Amino acid sequence: MKNKILDISSLDRALLDQLDTYIKNLEGDNEENLIHVLHRAQALFGHLPHNLQLYVARALNLSGAKVNGVVTFYSFFNEEPTGKYVVSVCMGTACFVKGADKVLQKILDIIGTKKNEMSADGLFTVKDVRCIGACGLAPVVTINDKVYGKVQVNDVETLIGRYKGGQSA
C-alpha cells in the first residue's frame, strides 16, 4: 500500500478533522499509539476502510502495510462497513451453555444475513463476541450499546422487530 495515492474523497472531512486533533494531542511513540488511533478512527467512522487506514499510516508516519497488518490481526477492527445496528451475540462459555448458539442462529434467520455481513437493507450486522462480562445475564445480546440479558430463542423475533423499522427502540 506504500506507494498508493491517498484518495480520501469518500471520508467525511469533519470527522477527519476530529481524528487529526486526536492524533495531534497524543504523546509518545507513533507506533505504540497506533492501536489507540485505530480505536478512535473506528469510533468516528464505524469501520476502517483502506483509505482511512492509509490516512492513519501517513499521519503516524508508518507504512500502510504495517497499519493493515495490525487492523487485520485484531478482531475488534472492521474493514467492512457495519449496519446501523450491530447485533452482538455473546458466545462466551456462560452464554453458550445457556443456548447462545440457538439465539444467534435465530437472529441470523430472522434478519436473513450471515455472520459479520451487513444485511441488504444496511440496517444490521450480526456478530458473535466473546464474554462481555455480564455473564449473570446469560445469554446476552447487545444491540449497539444496549444490553439485553436472559434472551431466549422465543424473544428474538420481538427484539429484532423493534429495530426493523430503522428507528432505534
Add this chain to the structure above:
Amino acid sequence: MNDLKAYLEKRDALRAKTVPRLTLFCCGGTSCLSSASDVIIELLRGKVEAHGLEADIDVKQVGCLRLCGEGPLIFVEPDDITYVQVQVEDVDDIFTQHILNKQTVERLLVTEPDGSWVSSYREMPFYKTQHRIALRNCGEIDPRDIGAYIARDGYHALALCLLEQTPEQVIETIKQSGLRGRGGGGFPTGLKWAYTAAVKSEEKYVICNADEGDPGAFMDRSIIEGDPHSLVEAMTIAAYAIGAKQGYIYIRAEYAISIEPLKLALDKAREHGFLGDNIFGTTFCFDIDIKLGAGAFVCGEETALIRSMEGHRGEPDKKPPFPSESGFRDKPTSVNNVETFVNVPAIILNGAAWFASYGTEKSKGTKVFALAGNIKNIGLVEVPMGTTFNEIIYEIGGGHPEGKEIKGVQIGGPSGGVITRDYFDTPIDYDSLTAIGAMMGSGGMIVMDEDTDMVEIAKFYLDFTQEESCGKCTPCRIGTKRLFEILERLTSMQGEPSDLDKLETLARNIQAASLCGLGQSAPNPVLSTMKYFREEYEAYAYRTKKTKYTIDPKKCIGCTKCARVCPVACIRGVVREVHIVEEAECIACGACYDACPVDAVLRP
C-alpha cells in the same frame, strides 16, 4: 501528605466525616447496569432529593454485589435488608414502603424453595461461606470516591512501603505471604518482583494484565469497576519494589465502559499525590497509563501483550528471555494479573503471616471465581484456597436451578479442563488441580448439567482457539483447525471410530510442539472430556447417538404446548393425553424442549 502521621490524620478525618445513616448500596456492576440499575439509582436519588432527605439517606452506587444472576441488587444498611431483581417499577415501593414507612418490601427478597423470605444477605449460604480479601472493598464503597477508599485504609499500605520499608523488605513480605499469580500460571509474585528488581536498568515497567481472555469470566472486570484504587495502589507498590517509573494497565476493548471509572481513579490518585512525582514526599516517582487491547485472546499471554502494547500484531515471543529481563521496550518488566495485584495492599497492611494463614500448604490466600452456567447462584465467589468444588457448587452455588444432576465443571476456560463429579471433593488449589490433570486458570467456573453434550463443549472451545490462534506456529494454527474439523465431523454424525485415535494423537502433537500457552493448552478441553466422557465421543463415532427429541410419557401432562410450537408439526397427541414425537420427521430444533412446562421433552 509527606509522612505517615499526615496520612493517618487525613484518613481519620475522612472516617469522622462519614456519619452513620441509612444507606442503599445499589449495585453498579456490569450485569446490574445492563438491567437498568443506573436508572433505578437515579430515580431513588431523585426521590430522596424531592423529600429533602439527602442528609439522612445515602444512595450509593457500588461495584458488583456478587450475586449477579439475581440482579439488580440493593443492600439496605443498617437495616440489613437485601433486595434482589429490583426493577424500575419497584422504586416507588422501596422508597415509600421501606424508606418512609420502615416496612420491608417482601416481594423483593430472596425466596426460598419453601416459599419463605430471606431478608439479609448475611443469612444466605452464598455469602456466608465466602471470605473476601481481593474483593474486600468491592460493593462496600463508591469506586468514584477516593475519600471512601482512604477511609478504609486506602493508600495506607503505599505510605508504609514508601516511608518505612526498603524495596527489598516489600519483596520479602510478598515472598513470605506465598502469593502466587492469579492470571493462570500461579508463579510466585514475590519471586517475579525479585527477578525484575535484580536486573539493572534505568527504565523498568509494571504492567497489569486486565485482558481477562477466558470467555465466561468477569472477576478482573468486577475488581476494576468496584475497587479501582486498590489496583492503582498495588501497582505503585510494585513499582517501588522493582524500581519502575511507569506502569500500564492493558485492558480489553470489550470492557470499554469499565475504563471510565479507572481513568477517574487515576486522575484522583494524581490529584492526591499518590501518583506522580515525589509520592509521599519521597524521591519515588511513578505514573500509570491505560493501553487498550483490540479483541485478541492471545494478547492475554504476557509476551503477546507486550507486543500489542508496542503497537504490533500480538504474536507471542519465545521465552526466555522472560519479561522480567527484557519486556516492554526491551526493558525489565513485571506483568501481573489484576487479582494478584489487589491482594498486595492487604498483605502489606496485615502481614505475610496473616495472608499465609488462609489456604493450603502451597497455595495461600483466596481465589475469586466467576461462577456461571447451569447453577442456581450465578456470580462472583471468593473463597480460601483449598475449598472444594462440592462446597462451591452445592453450598455457595445452591446446586442446579431445577435440581438436575450436575455432570461437571469447566475451569480454566479454553486452556482448562473439565472436572467430573468424582473429583468434586478435591480441594481447589494449584497443585491439587494439576494432580488431577486440570488447572487453576484465571477463575472462570462453568457448571454443566446432565443435558450438556460434552463433545459439543469441546467443539465450542476448539472453535474458539482455532479462531484465536495467532498463526505464528504451524502445529497450533493447522492443528487446532484439524481438531475442530474432526469434532465437527463427529457431531454431524459423519465421523468414524478411527477419529477418536486421530483426535488424541493430534492433541498430543499440538501440546508438544506449540510455541505459547495458547497452543500448548488448546487441546486440554478435548483430552479431558475424552478421558471422562469417552462414551459420548463413542456414541458419535459409532453413530449410535440419539439425535431426535422425545417425550417422557411419565411426565407429559398433555398440555399441547410442544405440538403448537413444532415448526414441522411432528408432535402428535390430544389435550390431556401423552404426546409423541414422530422421530423420523423431527428436525431437532429444540422448540418443544423450550416450550414444555414440565420438562417432559427429552433432549437427544
